[in-house]
Amino acid sequence: MSASRLEDGLLHSCLNTKARRRRSGAPATRRSSGWGSSPLHLPRNNNMIQADPVPQVEGPFPLSTLRHSTAHLMASAVQKLYPEAQFGFGPSIEHGFYYDFDLPEPLTDKDLRKIEKEMRRIANRSPKIEKETVSRDEARAKLKEWGQHFKLEGLDLIPEGEDITFYYHGDGDERWGDLCEGPHVDSLKELKFVFKLQHVAGAYWRGDEKNKMLQRIYGTAFWNKEQLDAHLEWLEEVKKRDHRKLGTELDLFSTHEQAGSGFVFWHPNLGTIRREIEAFWWDLHTRGGYKPVYTPHVSRESLFAVSGHLENYGEMMYAPMDLDALPYRVKPMNCPGHALIYADRGRSYRELPLRWAELGTVYRYEKSGVVHGMLRVRGFTQDDAHIFCTPEQLADEIAGVCRMVDTVLRTFGFEYKAYLATRPAEKTIGEDEIWEKATQSLRDAAAQLDLPLELDEGGGAFYGPKIDYKIKDALGREWQNSTIQCDFNLPERFDLNYTAPDGSQQRPIMVHRAILGSLERFVGGLIEHFGGKFPVWIAPTQVAVIPIREEHAPYSRTLADRLTAEGFRVEAMLEAAHMNKKIKHAQKEQTPYMLIAGEREAADGTVAVRRRGTREQSVVPFDTFLEMLKGLRDSKSLEVPDVEGASVS
């Protein structure tokens, strides 16, 4: 299902590119594996990357060059206003640019306006940008003279043999230069472009939390105002759809100071959505040959010593509870529990593969600063499952999971890409042979399904290769939720075996997989994906029934009763109150359909159907509406179409 079929038609086609950091100008990027990767850690980082939806028109230079030059312009303005400023790095990034400064006083938004003004003045007065190539010693001498110690450190990061260049602009006492690899635009004035400074934030020098924290100013630049405005509008749209904002507006969830940070309370509306998703999920899993398991939330600490979590993941775990002189822990993952079930008795090759699923709630002590709405929390439910199989069965099992991922993601209208993450260069466990075999199985599975795999060389976990999925939402943003991971480690640690046909004891492969990732993160993302306009099958209230006058309540009641009997979630707004208020209420709640009924409808057995977000309505026989609604629900349609019928104004 293409995202363009979403009701409000928001679709942006640009794929994101990860913020590209200039080698000489920015801290070295961490390898992109960052998605969390182990059964010791199913992926659950925010991992939402904002793609730029603004079609980038051609300029005389690449947009990134313009933005980098704008960063220089900003830095020179900062120096003019704060002569004692020390400069860090100032690269262009996906949506704009930033520059890091060490300043004696924290900057405020007011200061940003001041800096913008200064930037305009400098650009007008002396717009030329000039390049100078120097020797390393000259560069060092110059930076020393300028007293720029971060830049001196930056100089040492430039590999031997590379040109060392400075870029200058400004005249006389305003001449400003920066150690920089370039390239830059030639002029800050003749070229037409627009820029805006957006916000200030803290950032560690060279991205290391042991280093000093600098002040980072973020800004953006475009070749024309239309593009800048379009970008700012897109940011507004993102803000409007923020799941935390919609969470309040639509009465979906809350968090509480009394309960602590990172714990989500699902209100009835969101509980309804979750239950529908869970029912869908269980249905798919039952059909897919999965059996439900349930495992305790608290276990003796020694269980996590065996699994290795205590050692490798201990910092993320909640502190032990001492009971009868033994330490107990709240589980941070479900896999040890499933391994215990497997190990409970001897297993034969005849029973493999075993597929066990659990919507397992886990608790992880996330750092206080990273908690974010429903997207990064301390207590959450993973849609977890483990498959225990032989190496020969692996390809088919993976293919089965890929099929299920496809079904689920398409049902919600997500496009996706899959990545094959192979063996890391160092510190892995397992024989070469099993790695090769497993990796090949992942490839085979994808080939079976014509699923293109992009390669993430060396991006696998230490205990096995994996396939990760990236999805794109209705705003063009990318998320990472689904993951399929082969694990050679836990079977080893728990000494899991099966008896092979020849009577020997063999080690099964354990496949960890999550499709939604966690209910919290998935549903949080879903709120933003749909912007609160949920499709019929998950909408908390599917139909609002509104009588025009109080005397039409009895007919409205029969409509509501019939819908309820058909299993729909109906809000019968029968109390004596203004029809207009009821319509407004239902619109605000994003109820997909309103049925408005007065004398004419009661006489004809019809309903005036009004779709959310519109003012138009059509009059159709109630049964026609009912059939359409059933169709939308049962097919899990993403559309909330207008009803064909006599239109009435």
Next chain:
RNA sequence: GCUGCUGUAGCUCAGUGGUAGAGCACUUCCUUGGUAAGGAAGAGGUCACGGGUUCAAAUCCCGUCAGCAGCUCCA
């Protein structure tokens, strides 16, 4: 965890040293209205929490909790 900022009614916010305000929402009454704000009245707040300064603190200071923007982390 780090840097900066914020916390006042269910929601959005105003109030910078002198005993707490608005709009929306809510309740009641009037209005019986054909498709997104009819009218009137009312109720609702330990100004996050704890300590301090002061004759006096929502307001100034310190701490805690929670949130926001980032950074870092997410073997």
